[in-house]
Amino acid sequence: MANGVNLGIVGATGQVGAVMRRLLEERAFPIASIRFFASARSAGSTISFRGEEITVEDAATADPSGLDIALFSAGATGSRAQAPRFAAAGATVIDNSSAWRMDPDVPLVVSEVNPHAIDEATKGIIANPNCTTMAAMPVLKVLHEEAGLERLIVSTYQAVSGSGLAGARELATQVRTAVQDENLLQLVHDGSAVTMPAPTIYQRPIAFDVVPLAGSIVDDGSNETDEEKKLRNESRKILELPDLLVSGTCVRVPVFTGHSLSINAEFARDITPERATELLADAPGVELADIPTPLEAAGKDPSFVGRIRADLSAPENKGIALFISNDNLRKGAALNAVQIAELVAAKLGNAARA
Amino acid sequence: MANGVNLGIVGATGQVGAVMRRLLEERAFPIASIRFFASARSAGSTISFRGEEITVEDAATADPSGLDIALFSAGATGSRAQAPRFAAAGATVIDNSSAWRMDPDVPLVVSEVNPHAIDEATKGIIANPNCTTMAAMPVLKVLHEEAGLERLIVSTYQAVSGSGLAGARELATQVRTAVQDENLLQLVHDGSAVTMPAPTIYQRPIAFDVVPLAGSIVDDGSNETDEEKKLRNESRKILELPDLLVSGTCVRVPVFTGHSLSINAEFARDITPERATELLADAPGVELADIPTPLEAAGKDPSFVGRIRADLSAPENKGIALFISNDNLRKGAALNAVQIAELVAAKLGNAARA
Incomplete structure (x- = not known):
């Protein structure tokens, strides 16, 4: 901890993972080393961070040893599978999924609201609330x-x-369809007069x-x-x-x-x-x-x-x-997770100095 | 009334007026004669209705004599100015604006909810609720x-x-701008990354x-x-x-x-x-x-x-x-007004037969 935190991001290639990376670059977060993890499909690709090219590791098989903090944005299933393994290796896991939020041994933290709760992370896992x-x-x-x-x-x-991203793409696709072929003009005059592509993410057109x-x-x-x-x-x-x-x-x-x-x-x-x-x-x-x-x-x-x-x-x-x-995507997900990481990093720093 | 209602639509060229005309064509509304009224700007133009071309009259100067029912969708100012004149000439005014809704002498009617209230139209005006x-x-x-x-x-x-229509056009214009020049793709990845044309109808982009x-x-x-x-x-x-x-x-x-x-x-x-x-x-x-x-x-x-x-x-x-x-535009405005007109027409018919 003398030179900062050994940090991991699990789900680094997703939409929230991308915002986490951007926020870490923007903020003066004390990083000694950083590792990116994702599903097997994305493993092996590289992501540039603070001018360095970093190879994405497979979250399911990588060795988490040496991490101080792991920011998880890998969905509830991914988190249930991997968060305990990362925590057992010594990392404080800050998880963005719904997997651990209602676990009585996992604090659910909004950095401005209940920062004191990070001390109750007896499982080594802290949960980030729903956005x-x-x-x-x-x-x-x-x-x-x-x-x-x-x-x-x-x-x-x-x-x-x-x-x-799938939700955003569904909206974009439907909007492009509606805008084509004078459909939009029809919609202006008659709200029922447009045929949208069939919805896949949502149960109705969005x-x-x-x-x-x-x-x-x-x-x-x-x-x-x-x-x-x-x-x-x-x-x-x-x-x-x-x-x-x-x-x-x-x-x-x-x-x-x-x-x-x-x-x-x-x-x-x-x-x-x-x-x-x-x-x-x-x-x-x-x-x-x-x-x-x-x-x-x-x-x-x-x-x-x-x-x-x-x-x-x-x-x-x-x-x-x-x-x-x-x-x-920011306070609702990535920012709060990074803010919790800052609280944890400060605590680790104090502990190291003590 | 033997051959149906002598009907007028005031604000016939507007968005709600257009839906009123469509509903009257769709429904078996008993019409003896129909007249269309609008602002001076639209007066003199013609509108086709049940195969006939009807010249739009200037609502401010036309003589309303002979009308049994006048459907108003001319805004609160237009209604305040003209509804009493149409009512004084013998028409039952069914007004879609907010002008008369809270007047204790004007019933506010939803056709399925309080149809009995049409009997309380002591001013000859019945109000249609906010959509x-x-x-x-x-x-x-x-x-x-x-x-x-x-x-x-x-x-x-x-x-x-x-x-x-102005609201619908504002949304359409802003959507077209967002869809151009890859802006939409930027929006998918970063919700803040698009410049909308300045709003005029609403106080923020819509x-x-x-x-x-x-x-x-x-x-x-x-x-x-x-x-x-x-x-x-x-x-x-x-x-x-x-x-x-x-x-x-x-x-x-x-x-x-x-x-x-x-x-x-x-x-x-x-x-x-x-x-x-x-x-x-x-x-x-x-x-x-x-x-x-x-x-x-x-x-x-x-x-x-x-x-x-x-x-x-x-x-x-x-x-x-x-x-x-x-x-x-239908039940929220034109349809309920037409349904009230049907209630009034039935009452006039009963009175004529009595």
């Missing part, structure tokens, strides 16, 4: 501390890059459409999606509010990058929109915006929050309505 | 009758055609974006938009629930036609998702859908409703979450 939940946490944390959060009703506007089913319906009779369950369970764990009431409706929209959330939040104690705005102006990881939009949030770090007002359907001074937009 | 409110009413009416509706939390996904401000902020300190106020006030009037609690967040999305609503509804009495689904299966103007989408709703009449489930953040059996998509 939709993540966007809301820095906002809700400060409001909760002020007034005691009791209930959340959330409708989302989720970008296709939440489904990886171009010029809205699909109110992000994720998959969970087979427990609730008719909720796994995405809606994650929003409830992860919010409870991160905010340390096991009884928080949450109803989410997770909706995919034709936006490339940037998740948005329309939130009605109810509190135990009084909070006015003026006070909420004041608190959010100073909250870490949060930026006020008159009209937060995913297009403005894309490529930026903060959760942009605006349309802050009283929820006039709640008891007086007990409800706040607001809208959040955040880059789902 | 966003309209989509929800046939759904909420039957749930209210079962369980006593108390509170609504709504987030919307509103199509650009809610802003007329292509590949979401704008959480539909309408304009009302100058009363609430930070709500007029669209959000309409949702509250019109729902209360149509459902005859003056104390209904409503919090709306009205959001524009890059969809050409079809408004959608994510709704959390709370009730005084017990209602399960199974019972709600059963009621909605039989509700007039409603069709069940696994995944309601605006693209599927466009060009069709019903409010498509799906994702029906318990609101797990509400007391047990007191909350329902659901998602609605509906064609904002």
Whole structure:
């Protein structure tokens, strides 16, 4: 640790992996050495990093010995298979998948919200929240501390890059079809007058459409999606509010990058929109915006929050309505993982100096 | 009335006016004569209707005498100026603008929900609800009758055609720009990497974006938009629930036609998702859908409703979450106006026969 961290990225060739690499190049992250891992299909290819060509290793067979920290963005299946092996070899795994988030021995961390939880990584694994939940946490944390959060009703506007490159390609393909052959002009005059290519990633066309089913319906009779369950369970764990009431409706929209959330939040104690705005102006990881939009949030770090007002359907001074937009690939995935890595690196550094 | 209605359409050349004309041609509406009115700019042009070429008259100067019913889709200003003149000349005005909706002497009617209210048109004017409110009413009416509706939390996904042709053109122009010059490919890899033409209709770009401000902020300190106020006030009037609690967040999305609503509804009495689904299966103007989408709703009449489930953040059996998509130009505007006209025509017919 004297010369920095021996770092690995597992899933380095994916969309989130690429943002992780970009963020590590941008930020003054103390790297002694770096290794890239991916599936067997990508192993052997090279990726340039800080001017060096680095050969991608097969995550399933490579020896993880010597790594201090491994950033995982390899999906839940890949993470379940490999994270324990990397952790057993001594690396602190920071995992972006859903595989470990609800494990009681794995802390679920938003860097601004519950950084102290990294000390509880008894398995050597720290989980990164779902990108939709993540966007809301820095906002809700400060409001909760002020007034005691009791209930959340959330409708989302989720970008296709939440489904990886395949989601973005599906939107692009459908848009190109709609734009051809005067189809777009027909759509302007008659919203039903276009034939889209059959959807493969989503269950309905996503171009010029809205699909109110992000994720998959969970087979427990609730008719909720796994995405809606994650929003409830992860919010409870991160905010340390096991009884928080949450109803989410997770909706995919034709936006490339940037998740948005329309939130009605109810509190135990009084909070006015003026006070909420004041608190959010100073909250870490949060930026006020008159009209937060995913297009403005894309490529930026903060959760942009605006349309802050009283929820006039709640008891007086007990409800706040607001809208959040955040880059789902940066803070929603890669950035928070890198920020956790920075917290872990600082801790390793302190330990080495002690 | 023996040979049908002497009908006028004011705003016949607009987007909603065009749908009104198409619906009148499709449906067996009893027309004795038809006249088209528009602004001075369009007056003198001709429109073909049921094989006849009809010259458009200037709404401001034409003599409305002899009309039984006048369908208005001429904006609030045009309606305020002309509706009383048409009503004074003996026509029953059915107005699609916001001008008269909250007037206590003007009934606000959804044909399946409160058809009886047409008898209260003491000013000779009947108002057509806002398209966003309209989509929800046939759904909420039957749930209210079962369980006593108390509170609504709504987030919307509103199509650009809610802003007329200009909104649809703005989306089309921005999409064409994004698709050019490999910009779209850049967007796939980096959501921030495209320069859109400056927005004129909306306050932010709408292509590949979401704008959480539909309408304009009302100058009363609430930070709500007029669209959000309409949702509250019109729902209360149509459902005859003056104390209904409503919090709306009205959001524009890059969809050409079809408004959608994510709704959390709370009730005084017990209602399960199974019972709600059963009621909605039989509700007039409603069709069940696994995944309601605006693209599927466009060009069709019903409010498509799906994702029906318990609101797990509400007391047990007191909350329902659901998602609605509906064609904002048809039921949301032109169709409901024509349906009201059919109710009025039947009443005139009965009166003539009596």
